[in-house]
Amino acid sequence: MINGAPANVLDFGAVGDGVADDSAAFIAARTAAAGKRIYVPAGTYKLNQAITSSEDLILEGDGNSTILDFTGTITGGSYGLEATGTATQIQNLGATATVGTYTVTFASAPSLSVGDVFVIYNPTDYSWSPWRPVYRAGEWCQVLSISGSVVTTTSPLYDTYLAADVSVYKITGPKVSLRNFDIRGTTVLGLIKTTLCIDVLIENVKGSLANNSVVYFDRCYKPTITNPEMSNIGDGGSDYGVVFGNSQHGKMIGGNVYSRRHAVAIGGTDAIGCVSVRDLKVIGATLKNDPTSGTEAADMHGNMEDCEYQDCTIYGGGLLAGKDNRYVDCKIYGEGVNGICLYAGEILGGRIGAQGCEFISYINPILAGRGVVDFGGNSDALNANVLYPLTGYVEDCKWYGRNLSSSSTFMRFRLDGATVTTNFVIDGLTVDIDAISSVLRSSVTSGTAACDFIVIDNLAGFPAGTILHNSTASAYYNFPHRCQKQTGSQSLTATSGTNVTSGTTVSFKYVYPRVPSAQAGGETVIAGNVAALPCLGTLTGSTIAPRLISADATNWSSTITRTVYWSASIDEV
DSSP states (O other), X not given: OOTXXXXXXXXXXXOOEEEEEOHHHHHHHHHHHTTSOEEEOSEEEEOOBOEEESSOEEEEESGGGEEEEEOSOOBSOSEEEEEEOEEEEOOOBSSOBOTTOSEEEBSSOOSOOTTOEEEEEOOSTTSSOTTOTTOOOEEEEEEEEEETTEEEESSOOSSOBOGGGOEEEEEEOOOEEEEEEEEEESSSSEEEEEESOBSOEEEEEEEEESSSEEEEEESOBSXXXXXXXXXXXXXXXXXXXXXXXXXXXXXXXXXXXXXXXXXXXXXOXXXXXXXXXXXXXXXXXXXXXXXXXXXXXXXXXXXXEXXXXXXXXXXXXXXXXXXXXEEESOEEEOOTTTOOSEEEEEEEEEEEEEEXXXXXXXXXXXXXXXXXXXXXXXXXXXXXTOOSOEEEEEEEEEEEEOSOOTTOEEEEEEEEXXXXXXXXXXXXXXXXXXXXXXXXXXXXXXSOXXXXXXXXXXXXXXXXXXXXXXXXXXXXXXXXXXXXXXXXXXXXXXXXXXXXXXXXXXEOSEEOSSOOEEEEEOOOEEOSSSEEEEEEEEEOSSEEEEEEEETTSOOOSSOEEEEEEEEEEEEOO
């Protein structure tokens, strides 16, 4: 390098002809750069050795004309480009760290400085969630200020940690910035991996692979990937596009990602600092997977909290898992085997669901015992591992569905061992569908049915006869409901010489789970000698009959025709 200029790999012997092995030149450039930018001009660089670094890795190409070719047999590492930091154990906590607070008290002045990142880590299996041993409690924190043994963090704590249960590790990670190139591989496990790194940036990178994962963020703080163009045809195993493992405050913005299984996978593994993924956002991306894989293109695992897919187009459905996770303003096509748009598994609790989304389904999920949005339709997603009250919700959404049947349901919910409160909200759902049985279908295989509210309201487009809530063995019928208000009117005649006129029984467009509250109204008129009052006759969960009655049970002395208006709803919430 001259006067701080970037290290150009051509200056270190790279050829870029797609034939010669340029690994040594890349490694020499990385060493010489000493934390400054490595420039890779247009060309195809054959790389037979992994480029690994514990120092800063800042690499920039000329866009898609810069190709890093790891398609041969790769030595020296399992990922083409890999940057790795360290986790160093420091002083223990001196007091309980409390959820929602910004302070962490250590047993003594901690080995930290302002801006440092540390991880609170509970090594005990199942300490955050009982779904898997490696779902362990803990979280990432960044230092805002230090006063003696008290550290103020930049964000409030997501959880409470007893001092005796956890250890604390300071993260020292290299700076990583990878921009503007095309990277390719076949048998290499993955193409890019960053471990224990802070503020990673991957931008305008195109990748293609036939193995595990194109990009893997492993225990990173604030990793960001923008405009990725990724394809992973996989090898029939764990085939992913972009993976966020045990990372916090991460973002994926834009881009197109295809992978045989999950285009985006969110979860983790088993190592020091493997804590829950939190505050992760996938924004404005197009995600696709193999329609025959039987999995979802957009992934969530059970060790996630406060994460979301936002404004994404998802071909192949999405998973719901963990605690307080969501899909917002997404267009979601059902997965290719069972047609499920959102499939729940490894639920811990909180608010889990979708807002402002559009669902498109062409395969009938009920053939596999599922709903379009499925909470344990024929699996144990809602078993004793659900530790916190759950609200599964769909709000202000649309659904286009074809090839459905008279047994299909929009949301399927099956309790299979959970004992916590489980609530469900379908509020604002406009549909264009060819058939259906019910909006919500619930059942209990085992566990305790406990519920504060069930909301099925503000629906539009469902065919006549749709059941709002169908609960097997009436398991959830007696909990508080709020169900769609329905209205109508009928012209009735108070006939001279009679004192009661019964109207025709009307079927509700939407069938209630039980008898609703109903009212009749209209102008009270005098039929000669006495008032004709609007009221109701028979009332069931599926029918209503308006009526006119004499105010004092005497016969009317003249004949008058009037309109009786009626409304019905269940409004207990």
